[in-house]
Amino acid sequence: MKNIILTAAIMAVGAGAASADVGAAGFDALARSVMTGGARAAVAVPEIPSPSFAGEKAPKTFADHEYDAAAGAALGAAAAKGNLGAFYGKCYEYVSYHMEAAGVIRPEQWEQLKIGPDFAYEFADWAVANPEAMRRELKLVKLPTPADKLAVPVGAIIVYERGACGFSKRAGHIEVVTKADWACSDGCESLDQACFEDPSVSARIHVLIPVK
Numbered sequence: 001m002k003n004i005i006l007t008a009a010i011m012a013v014g015a016g017a018a019s020a021d022v023g024a025a026g027f028d029a030l031a032r033s034v035m036t037g038g039a040r041a042a043v044a045v046p047e048i049p050s051p052s053f054a055g056e057k058a059p060k061t062f063a064d065h066e067y068d069a070a071a072g073a074a075l076g077a078a079a080a081k082g083n084l085g086a087f088y089g090k091c092y093e094y095v096s097y098h099m100e101a102a103g104v105i106r107p108e109q110w111e112q113l114k115i116g117p118d119f120a121y122e123f124a125d126w127a128v129a130n131p132e133a134m135r136r137e138l139k140l141v142k143l144p145t146p147a148d149k150l151a152v153p154v155g156a157i158i159v160y161e162r163g164a165c166g167f168s169k170r171a172g173h174i175e176v177v178t179k180a181d182w183a184c185s186d187g188c189e190s191l192d193q194a195c196f197e198d199p200s201v202s203a204r205i206h207v208l209i210p211v212k
Helices: 002-017 023-036 069-082 091-101 120-129 131-138 193-197
Strands: 140-143 157-160 173-179 182-184 205-210
Touching: 069 091, 069 173, 069 182, 069 205, 091 120, 091 173, 120 131, 120 140, 120 157, 120 173, 120 205, 131 140
Parallel strands: none
Antiparallel strands: 140 205, 157 173, 157 205, 173 182
16 A cells, blocks of 8 residues: 555656655655645645855845946956056046046046046045936946945945045045955055945945946
């Protein structure tokens, strides 16, 4: 009798009761269903667990699915190659060079779009005031500033308002992310995690990314 029940259960699985491995509990339930004449559809198949990641291996994400990785790589490469290797108080000047070298902006567009030419913070002011023009003309979008510095993608332009995160109270600061936790303007530096995770500071940090 047991052999008959077992054969019937195997035939039920083969007929489509479950394509995945149902395990011992699921198989016992299926056998009982066959014994009592229950329908195969009523048999509960153990749920397959969702994949999970270890904390240190969890994917780093940022909140814009239209991020242009190729444009980001080009801008990051321009900043990595075109910096002076040290800071000389020329961050805005050199970020403008990087942007032009990567094709983000043409030299004449600074004046045409009325982007402030003197201080780094002016670029953030313009970006906040002109999101449509920035998207249309420069293919840049402002993201909510992440609490994790590693969530800022390559090619992102980071602008710090005046005095934010210890930068100049007169000019602010601007830089381009060239790789994880590394950004360049005239010089290069790692990002300060404390500034990103402090809401009172991160509210004064602007992250602009290339989009398609």
